[in-house]
Amino acid sequence: MGDACGALKGAGRQLRRWVLGRCAGAVLLPVSTWAGERGVGAYPPNRRTMRSPTVRRFLECLMGLYFLTHIPITLFLDLQMVLPEELYAVEFRNLLQWYAGEFRDPLVQDPPEWFQSFVFCELVFQLPFFPIAAYAFFKGSCRWIRTPAIIYSVHTMTTVIPILSTLLFEDFSVGGGFRAQGPETLPERLILVSVYAPYLLIPLILLLFMLRNPYYRSEEKRKKR
Known part of the structure; x- marks a missing residue:
């Protein structure tokens, strides 16, 4: 049992x-x-993972457009502050003078030495990089652009921060430290800041894009191996 x-x-x-x-x-x-x-x-x-190649391509095109449009701005406007005026046609000189007066930009009306040093760095270091970066981002998937783009973005933000600080807080009255006519009211200061702000925001986006995007981060992992 x-x-x-x-x-x-x-x-x-x-x-x-x-x-x-x-x-x-x-x-x-x-x-x-x-x-x-x-x-x-x-x-x-994850849906965001599926969309990441599209987002990456959009940001690459945005950065390519940024660098491409930066070339004529640097050549025909910015460099007038460090190069002889004889190199430029009257139309370009008049355009820069119109901007300086219309937006009350004291840094362009009478550039201080520290601002000219930033423009000189733009001539020597940034201008040669612009066509290379435009090519890399328009082509897309160029991992080798990661390190130069990080260097560029950090350098550019470092130069734009003191510019924005000057435009927001400097005393542009007659007894101030600037000989040029600067913005007097807060709206005038904010309008002028809006001209320079994209050159802080876009490099910041570029920096985060290069540091956080998995596709470009894989280049760093490959080098470590």
Whole structure:
């Protein structure tokens, strides 16, 4: 009798294992199979992950456009503050004078030495980089641009911050330190700041893009190996 009860219990355990195994297989097999096919686990892929190549391409085109448009601005306007005026046509000189007067930009009307040093760096270091960066970002997927882009963005933000600080807080009255006519009211200061602000915001976006985007970060991981 005891042997029969033991055999019955053993058969019950066997049957229970078999049923549980069949149920587990019915539930888990589709999930594991789907995960194996997709290679992303048992959950649907994240939508942002699926869109990341599109977002990356949009930012690359934005940066390419930024660098491309920066070339004529630097050549025909900014460099007038460090190069002889004989190099420029009257139309370009008049355009710069109009801007300086219309926006009451004291840094352009009578450039101080520290501001001219920034423009000189723009001539020597940034201008040669602009066409290279425009090519790399318009072409897309050029991981080698990551380190130069990081250097450029940090350098540019470093120069723009003191410019914005000067425009916001400097005393441009007659007894102030500037000989040129600067903004007098807060709205005039904010309008002038809005002219320079894109050269802080876009390099900041570029810096975060190069540091955080997985595609460009893989270049850093590859070098470490």
